[in-house]
Amino acid sequence: MRARSSLSAGQREELVALFEQGYSYWAAAHHVGVGVYPVRALFRRFLLHGKLCLVEKPSKQQYSSEIKKEVVQRHLAGESKMDLAREFGLSSDQVVGYWSRKWRKGGDDALKLKPKGRPKGSAKPKVLTEEDKLRRENERLRAENAYLKKCGT
Incomplete structure (x- = not known):
């Protein structure tokens, strides 16, 4: 079960x-006296995996774009999300719907794995020539001079 679930371990077992x-x-x-939405998500996982829905997975599973594409194509051909999730060992049938929506919006590229982490910064700034440095300093001094005149000092 996810660490950010609103249900405690005891509540999940009771449910x-x-x-x-x-x-x-x-x-x-x-x-049990808890919200309906997290219980519905647990129920769907229970229908898919049985009592194994209580077992916490060690890490998030990542699937290749080819597997995602095959699942989406079969879902669009009419197979049920639950059957596809069971066959491919997905954590939930909602993953199939999520992949299908992504594919409809962005095509095959939307199903590709995105690189992790922060994107690399832009290219290093080009080295300024002495003439460019003097021009920039001149512009800065003109702006400073105009500001001082405006203030009346």
Whole structure:
């Protein structure tokens, strides 16, 4: 389970036990006294993985653009998100919908992995010649002079 989940480990275990008894996510959420949306997400993972939805994964899985493209094409061809998520071992069926939306907006390029970290800075500034340095200093001094005249000093 994610570290940023609003459900505690005990609540998740209690909710999974209620799911196994046949409770809907809405009824289970009200029985435990927690919000419906995180319980719905847990319920969808429960339908996909069973009790394994309680196991915390060590790291975030990354998929190649080819796998994403295949999943999207099969989803657009009519296969259900749940079946695709189960077949490809995705954490949730909502991942399939997310990839499909990205593909509709940006095509195949939208499914490619983005480089991590901060983008590299722009190219190093070019070295100024002595003449350019003098021109810049001259402009700065003119601006300073105009400012001082305007202030009346």
